[in-house]
Amino acid sequence: MIKAPDVNWLAIAPMMTLMIGAFVLLLLASFIRGRDRGLGTVVGIIALLASAGFAINLWSEPATTTMAGALQIDQLTQVVTVLIAGCGILTLLVAFGWNRMRENGAEFVALLLLIAAGMDLIAASNSFVTLFVALELFSLSLYVLCAFDGKSKASLESGFKYLVLGTIGSMVLVYGAAFLYGATGSFGFEAINTALSKAGSGDALVILGTVLVLIGLAFKIGVMPFHMWVADVYEGAPTSVTGFMSAATKIAAFVALARVLLDALPAMRDTWAPALIIIAVVTMILGNISALVQTNLKRMLAYASVGAAGFGLIAIIVGGAAGTRGLIFYLVAYAPMAIGAFAVISLHERDHKGIATLDSIRGWGFQRPVAAVSMVVFLLGFAGFPLTVGFIGKFVVLGSAVEGNYTWLGVVAVVASVISLGYLLRIMLAMFDRGAKSGVMMAAAPGIGSLNLAILLCLALVLIGGILPGLGLDWAADAAKSLAAGR
Amino acid sequence: MITISTLIAVPAIAAVVLLVVPFARQAAGYLALLVSLAVLGAVIGFIYRFEPVAGYQFADNVSWIEPLGVRWHVAVNGVSLAMIAVTALITTCALGFALWAKRDRSHASAALILMTEAFLFLVFAARDLFAFYVGFEGMLIPLLVLLVVWGGPGRKFATLQVIAYTAFGTLLMLLGILYLGLTAPDGPNFDMAAAIGRGGDWVFFAFAIAFAIKSPLFPLHGWVLPAYRESSPEVAAVLSGVASKAGAFAFLAVLVPLFPAQAAKYAWVFIALGTIGFLWGSLLAFRQRDGRGVVAYSSIAQMSFIVLGIFLLSDRGATGATFQMVNHALISAALFFVVGWLETQVGSGSFSQLGGLARRRPVLATVSIILGMAALAVPGSSVFASEFLIMLGAFEYHWWLGAIVSLGVVLAAMYMLRWISAILHDRESGLAGTLNPPDLKQGALLAILPLVLVLIGLSIAPAQLTDRVDTSAQELFSAAAKEAGR
Numbered sequence: 001m002i003k004a005p006d007v008n009w010l011a012i013a014p015m016m017t018l019m020i021g022a023f024v025l026l027l028l029a030s031f032i033r034g035r036d037r038g039l040g041t042v043v044g045i046i047a048l049l050a051s052a053g054f055a056i057n058l059w060s061e062p063a064t065t066t067m068a069g070a071l072q073i074d075q076l077t078q079v080v081t082v083l084i085a086g087c088g089i090l091t092l093l094v095a096f097g098w099n100r101m102r103e104n105g106a107e108f109v110a111l112l113l114l115i116a117a118g119m120d121l122i123a124a125s126n127s128f129v130t131l132f133v134a135l136e137l138f139s140l141s142l143y144v145l146c147a148f149d150g151k152s153k154a155s156l157e158s159g160f161k162y163l164v165l166g167t168i169g170s171m172v173l174v175y176g177a178a179f180l181y182g183a184t185g186s187f188g189f190e191a192i193n194t195a196l197s198k199a200g201s202g203d204a205l206v207i208l209g210t211v212l213v214l215i216g217l218a219f220k221i222g223v224m225p226f227h228m229w230v231a232d233v234y235e236g237a238p239t240s241v242t243g244f245m246s247a248a249t250k251i252a253a254f255v256a257l258a259r260v261l262l263d264a265l266p267a268m269r270d271t272w273a274p275a276l277i278i279i280a281v282v283t284m285i286l287g288n289i290s291a292l293v294q295t296n297l298k299r300m301l302a303y304a305s306v307g308a309a310g311f312g313l314i315a316i317i318v319g320g321a322a323g324t325r326g327l328i329f330y331l332v333a334y335a336p337m338a339i340g341a342f343a344v345i346s347l348h349e350r351d352h353k354g355i356a357t358l359d360s361i362r363g364w365g366f367q368r369p370v371a372a373v374s375m376v377v378f379l380l381g382f383a384g385f386p387l388t389v390g391f392i393g394k395f396v397v398l399g400s401a402v403e404g405n406y407t408w409l410g411v412v413a414v415v416a417s418v419i420s421l422g423y424l425l426r427i428m429l430a431m432f433d434r435g436a437k438s439g440v441m442m443a444a445a446p447g448i449g450s451l452n453l454a455i456l457l458c459l460a461l462v463l464i465g466g467i468l469p470g471l472g473l474d475w476a477a478d479a480a481k482s483l484a485a486g487r
Numbered sequence: 488m489i490t491i492s493t494l495i496a497v498p499a500i501a502a503v504v505l506l507v508v509p510f511a512r513q514a515a516g517y518l519a520l521l522v523s524l525a526v527l528g529a530v531i532g533f534i535y536r537f538e539p540v541a542g543y544q545f546a547d548n549v550s551w552i553e554p555l556g557v558r559w560h561v562a563v564n565g566v567s568l569a570m571i572a573v574t575a576l577i578t579t580c581a582l583g584f585a586l587w588a589k590r591d592r593s594h595a596s597a598a599l600i601l602m603t604e605a606f607l608f609l610v611f612a613a614r615d616l617f618a619f620y621v622g623f624e625g626m627l628i629p630l631l632v633l634l635v636v637w638g639g640p641g642r643k644f645a646t647l648q649v650i651a652y653t654a655f656g657t658l659l660m661l662l663g664i665l666y667l668g669l670t671a672p673d674g675p676n677f678d679m680a681a682a683i684g685r686g687g688d689w690v691f692f693a694f695a696i697a698f699a700i701k702s703p704l705f706p707l708h709g710w711v712l713p714a715y716r717e718s719s720p721e722v723a724a725v726l727s728g729v730a731s732k733a734g735a736f737a738f739l740a741v742l743v744p745l746f747p748a749q750a751a752k753y754a755w756v757f758i759a760l761g762t763i764g765f766l767w768g769s770l771l772a773f774r775q776r777d778g779r780g781v782v783a784y785s786s787i788a789q790m791s792f793i794v795l796g797i798f799l800l801s802d803r804g805a806t807g808a809t810f811q812m813v814n815h816a817l818i819s820a821a822l823f824f825v826v827g828w829l830e831t832q833v834g835s836g837s838f839s840q841l842g843g844l845a846r847r848r849p850v851l852a853t854v855s856i857i858l859g860m861a862a863l864a865v866p867g868s869s870v871f872a873s874e875f876l877i878m879l880g881a882f883e884y885h886w887w888l889g890a891i892v893s894l895g896v897v898l899a900a901m902y903m904l905r906w907i908s909a910i911l912h913d914r915e916s917g918l919a920g921t922l923n924p925p926d927l928k929q930g931a932l933l934a935i936l937p938l939v940l941v942l943i944g945l946s947i948a949p950a951q952l953t954d955r956v957d958t959s960a961q962e963l964f965s966a967a968a969k970e971a972g973r
Contacts, residue, residue, distance in 0.1 A: 322669075376632070380628060383654075384658075385624060385625070385627075385628060386620065386624050386625045387621065387625060392552075394661075395555070395661070395665070396555070398661065398662060398665055399555075399665045399668075399669050402662060402665040402666050402669060403665075403669045403670070407662060407666070410662050410665075411659075411662065414655070414658040414659060414661070414662065415655075417654070417658060418651060418654050418655045418658065421650050421651070422647070422651075425646060425647060425650055428635060429635055429643055429646065432632075432635055432636050434636070468552075469552055470551075470552050470553050470554060473552065473554040473555065474553075474554055477554060
């Protein structure tokens with residue numbers, strides 16, 4: 001007879017709430033045809049708020065593990081839970097007026113909740129098994145969300161591409177985890193770390209395992225050269241989902257990377273750090289250069305997010321208290337800018353009834369001044385201008401690089417951000433192009449209210465975070481202590 | 488009591504209000520003008536309360552971002568107060584000119600000009616490197632939007648140039664700031680006082696490049712011409728009048744005191760570049776075919792001259808440079824207004840379309856001649872006083888430097904006289920002949936007149952300024968001068 005492990009229900013309440021919300025919605029979905037959208041959104045927001053509430057409640061609790069050590073419930077888990085909940089709520093607001101929400105709103109929301117639960121689990125994972133299950137939970141649901149607009153070929157293509165390439169990434173990760181298991185006899189992060197620090201890092205099996213795990217996670221983060229899915233998937237996916245992906249997926253994947261590299265494989269630093277440095281440099285420079293030549297805004301921002309992922313890697317390379325705090329704050333900072341920018345694109349698509357390109361937004365800024373000005377703020381945030389939260393994010397990450405004697409990486413990042421200004425400026429110039437015929441036909445788009453609310457919320461977050469980031473920095477510093485490197 | 492923080496906050500808040508509240512066209516412009524007048528009044532109050540002693544006054548120092556060790560620390564000395572005063576004056580005039588020119592979306596343009604003012608105040612008053620960076624980089628945002636939305640036909644290229652140059656410089660500086668702030672002995676500390684003498688050569692150059700681009704100092708002046716050409720006149724006035732001074736001011740008030748050893752060691756680099764820029768800019772100004780070109784290149788020349796003065800690391804050099812910053816701010820802003828006014832009236836700034844405008848236009852002729860004479864440093868003008876100080880400093884440094892610099896002063900006379908004769912004298916030809924523009928009057932004149940009057944005032948009583956900035960200027964370069972063995 002196998003003894004069931006003890007379960008600390010309170011500790012896993014944030015994830016349970018999300019899953020329960022998802023299943024309730026799926027059960028209800030068959031009864032509420034026609035009112036999908038309202039009910040789905042309400043249940044979704046309640047579930048997300050509740051999960052955030054449970055997480056905040058757990059904030060001051062000491063870190064514990066539960067489910068036989070498979071999950072670790074610490075402040076990093078809580079920060080990620082709150083962040084993902086925030087991203088989810090903003091995404092629901094963005095998606096609310098989308099016509100697919102009318103038909104299959106309940107399914108959409110249920111999938112979103114499952115993704116959120118999966119991402120929370122990633123942050124809580126303490127072993128490769130949990131990590132893989134959590135990764136698949138969110139990935140599988142996300143594949144479906146990408147393909148959610150079944151009438152659009154682009155959306156289907158996006159989902160399919162993501163499915164194929166994402167699965168390859170997962171497989172490589174599992175393969176690597178298997179090697180590590182073979183070498184150390186454990187899937188648990190702590191046990192692997194203990195075994196490796198005793199045995200040393202020279203074993204070919206361990207090196208192979210580390211490299212494969214790194215590649216698998218690099219796929220998920222979407223850094224070069226494993227980024228080929230990003231632009232196509234971002235472009236084809238429904239824009240609300242794209243915004244969610246660029247913010248939340250990045251959070252989850254980066255936290256996974258931090259847990260694996262900094263908690264399980266610090267002994268292998270000599271193997272993964274040089275690789276990560278090369279990846280970071282190539283990603284920052286080429287990601288931003290690729291964005292320069294795009295004309296489709298979603299593709300452009302997709303490459304921008306590839307470049308941003310490269311920037312985030314700097315923090316992991318540096319490690320230590322400064323690096324981990326920098327990473328977490330950068331993820332916090334990036335979320336409202338990304339969701340906000342894609343929300344503005346969403347608004348434009350609904351105004352214009354077509355895809356957003358540099359041509360289609362010409363002069364649009366004068367028709368929707370509030371959204372366009374918000375877009376300018378988000379773009380300035382990406383570029384790291386002062387008084388936006390993006391600046392503070394850049395400040396802490398670059399600061400960690402300077403402190404950790406990686407100033408030259410900081411210089412590369414500076415060059416990359418100057419390149420990034422090229423395309424960010426193109427968007428601004430196009431939006432406020434006086435010479436353009438006021439080409440956009442302003443159709444009465446439904447559900448603009450909640451979309452505008454989402455944009456304004458993101459704007460407020462970006463500005464408040466940029467002017468008074470003290471509280472967020474404290475949280476990030478506390479959460480960083482959950483990682484061995486952050487202590 | 489009005490503090491420096493209030494001085495920064497008022498235009499910033501007014502800008503946000505103007506952006507958010509949908510005022511009627513004219514109301515927004517007048518409201519902005521009123522705010523800038525109130526700010527100007529407050530600045531005059533500060534000038535009266537100011538004591539010409541060493542150190543910084545009217546300090547506000549509170550914690551801002553605790554975990555990063557960032558503080559809101561603002562204070563002024565004589566040099567920064569002079570720059571703040573000139574900023575307040577030029578902003579007011581720029582808003583007045585914008586009101587006269589009836590810009591479309593006037594509430595937004597007025598708001599952005601006020602926002603620029605707030606950021607500039609922060610640059611001049613910040614005593615914390617983080618706050619300084621916020622001002623230095625932040626002022627780019629409103630200026631860029633002003634350029635993008637209200638600029639001329641070539642604004643796209645101009646914007647790209649501005650951003651490529653300045654962003655690169657400021658981001659390098661950010662790395663330097665991070666180094667200074669994070670390696671402070673007792674935890675992160677971004678206060679300027681704590682950073683003195685701690686930076687190495689690379690940090691020095693990270694700062695220096697940022698300031699050289701902003702000033703602009705030869706050979707980093709590539710962005711200036713398109714930006715000055717494509718901006719609306721009031722924005723060009725703010726850009727060349729005060730935004731460029733942020734760079735020169737930062738050389739004197741940030742770079743030299745924070746890096747005394749490097750400033751002494753590399754002073755020759757900046758003296759050499761300043762000399763080349765002064766001569767090169769003056770020569771190019773002489774070859775321009777339109778008013779904006781002349782003013783733009785003369786700005787480049789004058790700013791290089793000012794940087795040269797700063798790196799002489801002497802009493803005369805520093806005081807002269809500060810004085811010249813004020814003078815050049817007033818002159819270049821006023822010249823851009825005149826040039827811009829001509830462009831609006833005639834539809835072109837090209838010399839081939841202008842000429843003979845002195846006839847029947849006494850006010851325009853008088854203002855242009857006063858400005859031209861001041862710019863070419865006629866003895867008795869305030870510019871003569873400041874340029875003379877820098878030249879004396881140059882002669883003290885080495886006689887041949889003084890000799891070369893005098894050459895530039897002669898060139899200044901040549902291009903200014905050429906400008907005057909091109910628009911005022913000769914026959915009424917081209918568009919000016921056909922359109923027969925009226926004389927400078929009312930609105931536009933009101934925007935230009937205060938600048939001219941202050942210029943005349945400073946010519947009569949230059950000591951009013953030099954007495955107030957002398958001690959502060961001396962304090963800023965004294966450590967570096969000691970390093971240089973002077």
